Amino acid sequence: QVQLQESGPGLVKPSETLSLTCNVSGGSVSSTTYYWYWIRQPPGKTLEWIGYIYNSGSTGYNPSLKSRVTISIDTSKNQFSLQLRAVTAADTALYYCASVGHNMWFDPWGQGTLVTVSS
């Protein structure tokens, strides 16, 4: 069973770049079985998918964030990463990584990491 764990700074200054990593265990980020996603949840609000990366590195991004987002993969460390540039207070959220496998739905999820954007 795949397990996911997010890591990264909990505080980022406005206009800087948010960088998070998702460590994958129990499966390979190189697998053709899974898509690897980032999803976020602002405090008290619903969920929003940010983007995904698949296999050799093909990516897809939510159009609302596309201009500021890069998702990359590191097969040697079995992890994938999120970079969100030029952050503002509106980017404060719980950030989750999740996998999409055979059933084509988000399962499982990482535990989530809170990122606050503040000076």
Place this chain on the structure above:
Amino acid sequence: EIVLTQSPGTLSLSPGERATLSCRASQSVSTYLAWYQQKPGQAPRLLIYDTSHRATGIPARFSGSGSGTDFTLTISSLEPEDFAVYYCQQRSAWLLTFGGGTRVEIK
């Protein structure tokens, strides 16, 4: 973008009661709809996928139904651990979207 509207926003029920949660899509999503449960301080957990299929380890008291634009999650008899927020999500369109959530609280 397909908008998912969940109702009610909050459902106040007692353990043992039946819970009926609704998710309405702004356009047809066929049966490409899932339900997730989120407890405080935890990540969402997949409950139901493709409208009516229970995910691994999900108890039989959870069931899903519907098609097109109207979907229902039913919890036949609420257990104490079922009080949580429930989200629906569609994957009919490339732009995946979630509903706003329904909170099931203890009455």
